[in-house]
Amino acid sequence: MSYPLTEEQQLIxxxxxxxxxxxxxxxxxEIDHTAAHPADIVKKMIEQDFLGIxxxxxxxxxEAGYLSYALIIExxxxxxxxxxxxxMNHASLAAYSINRWxxxxxxxxxxxxxxxxxxLGAFALNxxxxxxxxxxxxxxxxxxxxxxxxxxxKCYVANGGVAGVYIVFAQTNPEAGAKxxxxxxxxxxxxxxxxxxxxxxxxxxxxQSAELVFDNVxxxxxxxxxxxxxGLAIAAEALAATSIAEGGMVVGIAQAAMEDAxxxxxxxxxxxxxxxxxxxxxxxxxxxxxxxHMLRLAVYDAATLLENGEPFAAEAAMIxxxxxxxxxxxLIDVIQIEGGYGYSQEMVAxxxxxxxxxxxxxxxxxxxxxxxxxxxxxx
Amino acid sequence: MQKLLVCxxxxxxxxxxxxxxxxxxxxxxxxxxxxxYDKNAIEEGALLAEKHGVSVExxxxxxxxxxxxxxxxxxxxxxxxxxxxxxxxxxxxxxVTANVLTAxxxxxxxxxxxxxxxxxxxxxxxxxAPRLAALLGIPAITFVQKLTMADGQVVAxxxxxxxIEEITVVGPAVISVLPEINxxxxxxxxxxxxxxxxxxxxxKISDLGIAAEELSPKVRSLALxxxxxxxxxxxxxxxxxxxxxxxxxxxxxxxxxx
Numbered sequence: 001m002s003y004p005l006t007e008e009q010q011l012i013x014x015x016x017x018x019x020x021x022x023x024x025x026x027x028x029x030e031i032d033h034t035a036a037h038p039a040d041i042v043k044k045m046i047e048q049d050f051l052g053i054x055x056x057x058x059x060x061x062x063e064a065g066y067l068s069y070a071l072i073i074e075x076x077x078x079x080x081x082x083x084x085x086x087x088m089n090h091a092s093l094a095a096y097s098i099n100r101w102x103x104x105x106x107x108x109x110x111x112x113x114x115x116x117x118x119x120l121g122a123f124a125l126n127x128x129x130x131x132x133x134x135x136x137x138x139x140x141x142x143x144x145x146x147x148x149x150x151x152x153x154k155c156y157v158a159n160g161g162v163a164g165v166y167i168v169f170a171q172t173n174p175e176a177g178a179k180x181x182x183x184x185x186x187x188x189x190x191x192x193x194x195x196x197x198x199x200x201x202x203x204x205x206x207x208q209s210a211e212l213v214f215d216n217v218x219x220x221x222x223x224x225x226x227x228x229x230x231g232l233a234i235a236a237e238a239l240a241a242t243s244i245a246e247g248g249m250v251v252g253i254a255q256a257a258m259e260d261a262x263x264x265x266x267x268x269x270x271x272x273x274x275x276x277x278x279x280x281x282x283x284x285x286x287x288x289x290x291x292x293h294m295l296r297l298a299v300y301d302a303a304t305l306l307e308n309g310e311p312f313a314a315e316a317a318m319i320x321x322x323x324x325x326x327x328x329x330x331l332i333d334v335i336q337i338e339g340g341y342g343y344s345q346e347m348v349a350x351x352x353x354x355x356x357x358x359x360x361x362x363x364x365x366x367x368x369x370x371x372x373x374x375x376x377x378x379x
Numbered sequence: 380m381q382k383l384l385v386c387x388x389x390x391x392x393x394x395x396x397x398x399x400x401x402x403x404x405x406x407x408x409x410x411x412x413x414x415x416y417d418k419n420a421i422e423e424g425a426l427l428a429e430k431h432g433v434s435v436e437x438x439x440x441x442x443x444x445x446x447x448x449x450x451x452x453x454x455x456x457x458x459x460x461x462x463x464x465x466x467x468x469x470x471x472x473x474x475v476t477a478n479v480l481t482a483x484x485x486x487x488x489x490x491x492x493x494x495x496x497x498x499x500x501x502x503x504x505x506x507x508a509p510r511l512a513a514l515l516g517i518p519a520i521t522f523v524q525k526l527t528m529a530d531g532q533v534v535a536x537x538x539x540x541x542x543i544e545e546i547t548v549v550g551p552a553v554i555s556v557l558p559e560i561n562x563x564x565x566x567x568x569x570x571x572x573x574x575x576x577x578x579x580x581x582x583k584i585s586d587l588g589i590a591a592e593e594l595s596p597k598v599r600s601l602a603l604x605x606x607x608x609x610x611x612x613x614x615x616x617x618x619x620x621x622x623x624x625x626x627x628x629x630x631x632x633x634x635x636x637x
Contacts, residue, residue: 007450011571014451019565049568062568 003300005067012068016075019048025079031206032082032351037162038206041083042120050087052115054307055099059107060115066241067303070248074299077252081355082206084249089158089207090114092242094121097167098185101226101234110165110185119164119188124154124212125235137181139214141170146221148172148184150214153196160210161195164188167238168214169231181231185223192217203354240316241306243369247299247319249359250327254292257334257352261285264338264347275337284333291326298322314376317369324360331356380528380550381433384490385424385457386480386511387417389441389448390501398605413448416496418455418563420556423526424494425456425564431528434458438487438582440479441468446581453574454566460579461487467584472598473506479594480507481514482587491550492533497522497557508555518552524559 005013023044031038045051053069055061069091076084095114098106098121113119130136139152150170157166166186173180186193196211226234262285265276275281302315331353335342342349395409413421421437428435436459437452439445443464452460463483467475484490493515495508505521512519525536537544538557566574584594613630615623631637 007447008571008575011451011454011566011574012568015565015571022565047567048565053568062572064568064572068568 003297005071005300008064009068009071012064013071013075015048016072017078019044020075020079024076024083028080028083029348029351031080032354033205035200035205035208037208038083038086039162042086042117045083045087046117051090051117051120052095053091055095055111055115059099059111061111066244066307067300070245070299070303073245073248074252074255074296077249077355077359078256080206081249081253081352081359082204084252085204085207085358086120086159088242088245088249089123090121090163092245093123093238094159094163094165094167096241097123097183097225097234097238098165100237101183101230102185103222105222106185106225114165120159120162121165121167122157122159122163123238124157124160124166124168124186126154126156128153128155137169137171139168139170140174141172141182141184141219143172143221144218147218148221148224150184150186150192150217150219152214154212154214156199156209157212158207158209160208160212161198162208166193166212167225167234168219169235170214172228176229178232179229181235182228183225183231183234184219185225186217186219190217190219202357203351204358205354237313240313243316243320244299244302244306244312246359247295247302247323250323250356251292251296251299253352253356253359254288254295254327254330257331257349257356258285258288258292260348260352261288261334261337261342264341268339281337284337288326288330288333291322291330295319295322295326314373317372317376321369321373327356327360328353380431380491380531380533382488382490383424383428383433383435383492383494384484384487385417385420385435385437385494386507387421387437387439387448387452387496388414388499388501389439389445390414390499393500398607402604402607404603404605411444411447413451414496415500416498416556416558417500418496419558419560420494420496421452421455421457422561422563423556424492426561427492427526427528428458429456433491436461436487436490438480438483439463440465440471440476440483442466449579450571450574451566453577453579454570455564456570457577459577461582462579463582463584465584467594470596470599471594472596473504473510474597475594476507477510477514478589479584479587480511482589483582484511484515486582486587489551493517493551493553495553495555497555505555508553512553515551515553517550518548519555520546520548520552521555522557523554524557526554526556526560 024041049062052061053064054066057063073084098111114121127137141148141150168184168186169181171180172182192215194213196213199209265281266274268275298319302312302319305312334349338349341347389411391406391409392412397405399405424435435457437457438461440463445462445464449460498505509519520535522537523535524538527534532547532549534547615626617623
């Protein structure tokens with residue numbers, strides 16, 4: 001493809017590819033098998049400055065831009081969706097939120113720690129039975145002097161239990177519904193914060209998802225992120241920014257699967273010739289190559305919009321919608337091409353299938369993507 | 380020792396080169412990269428510079444596209460890169476390359492050590508470093524797998540077939556390194572971003588006073604073809620596995636392989 005990447009972006013892409021193949025791929029199957037948090041790989045990502053990739057240099061970030069970040073997510077996802085997911089939850093949810101809405105003190109204390117990899121970030125948004133936009137959140141934050149007291153449960157918190165900094169969404173004004181949700185920066189070592197359980201997931205295993213319990217966790221007023229009631233807006237933008245990275249993740253996983261199918265299709269002989277010579281196989285490959293190409297262009301374009309400070313919510317929603325449509329179907333076709341081998345755990349396709357499913361459902365957007373896209377058209 | 384220089388080559392990435400049915404090479408979609416062995420030389424220069432607080436610069440000679448290599452090179456720990464982008468490199472053999480590099484080095488000034496990869500990852504002639512040393516009138520130390528600097532001299536460990544030779548040299552000298560000398564770094568994001576702020580300088584061949592015959596290659600490439608190793612596609616289908624093994628061994632023996 002000829003998307004106009006800068007020399008720096010091309011180098012970052014090339015180096016990320018080398019890093020992924022050398023430092024991540026050898027461990028990818030084992031990470032999937034054990035579902036253990038790959039702390040050694042995170043340490044290597046810190047050495048590559050990945051944890052502060054698009055954040056400002058004054059807080060220890062590399063200031064390499066959001067498109068470079070999407071490129072890194074794509075390359076990591078080609079070998080391990082779990083490792084990409086760890087970085088994604090840290091960078092485009094937690095660090096992005098503090099960088100975007102944090103006070104100078106919050107950035108000095110927390111963003112610096114996240115950029116330099118002293119702490120991993122996580123985003124504690126989801127609750128059992130609560131739709132974000134509907135104001136059904138039950139985790140409450142009650143102001144008591146110079147602290148807020150948080151009480152309740154959060155589920156499906158990626159990086160939960162291994163993160164040192166959580167962005168936690170809680171109700172500060174239950175009567176206001178969705179507009180009463182506020183965001184807080186919560187230290188992972190806070191008294192009263194505990195892990196109820198680690199969720200045994202189908203895919204993206206190794207990116208640990210946990211259920212968190214907040215048992216009267218005291219959070220200083222100074223750790224309120226943005227204003228009271230701004231939680232919904234914060235979550236909406238952070239989720240939209242993350243949709244772009246998730247698009248990159250789907251591109252990376254689907255690309256890896258397609259390359260595996262091409263390799264298999266050339267080798268597998270049926271009826272005296274490679275199955276890749278059959279029109280039915282070629283149709284599937286052509287369809288997935290086209291879809292991956294289109295999604296990649298959309299990801300690069302939206303990442304550039306974000307990087308340039310232009311509106312990107314509608315483009316991010318398009319990525320969310322399109323990635324969900326084409327990601328899983330690509331993997332279904334890859335497994336179809338590879339037949340019984342693809343269905344077996346011995347081939348990489350089954351892991352990629354489970355990972356891509358996670359990539360397309362992982363973080364909900366603030367609303368249905370169709371509604372965001374149409375709303376933008378009709379505004 | 381105060382000043383190091385690394386010479387590197389900007390080559391086609393062999394992974395991107397496709398071999399067509401007629402064995403011709405399709406380089407249409409091939410990207411360029413710093414030659415793999417030269418990455419070892421750059422890394423060694425950067426490690427020595429970081430350890431001993433000396434400066435390390437680089438020099439490269441290629442077509443106009445060699446300019447695209449600068450940020451990659453600079454992100455690998457170099458202080459500055461001098462580049463010569465000229466069409467003369469298209470047909471250049473080791474004779475021409477060494478002539479151009481020598482003239483440029485004489486213009487740039489004195490270096491205590493000049494590091495090269497043992498060979499380039501495209502043609503792998505292994506000639507540039509020794510030729511460079513001969514033209515500059517300084518020692519050439521080849522096949523180096525370990526390098527240490529102390530008290531103004533360099534201790535180089537050379538790998539020579541079945542034996543190891545350790546020698547000491549006082550610069551200036553040309554040293555060509557083997558891939559096992561180190562593992563080139565994967566530049567971090569901050570190193571990549573900082574590369575844009577580091578200096579680079581173009582050196583023009585026309586300013587080097589090189590005679591026309593020194594730019595005329597001694598070796599001309601007549602054709603470059605892909606090589607495909609044909610498989611014999613022999614399958615032993617005896618019911619008894621022991622018979623298959625016996626046939627395999629007999630077949631290998633017939634080929635002179637065991």
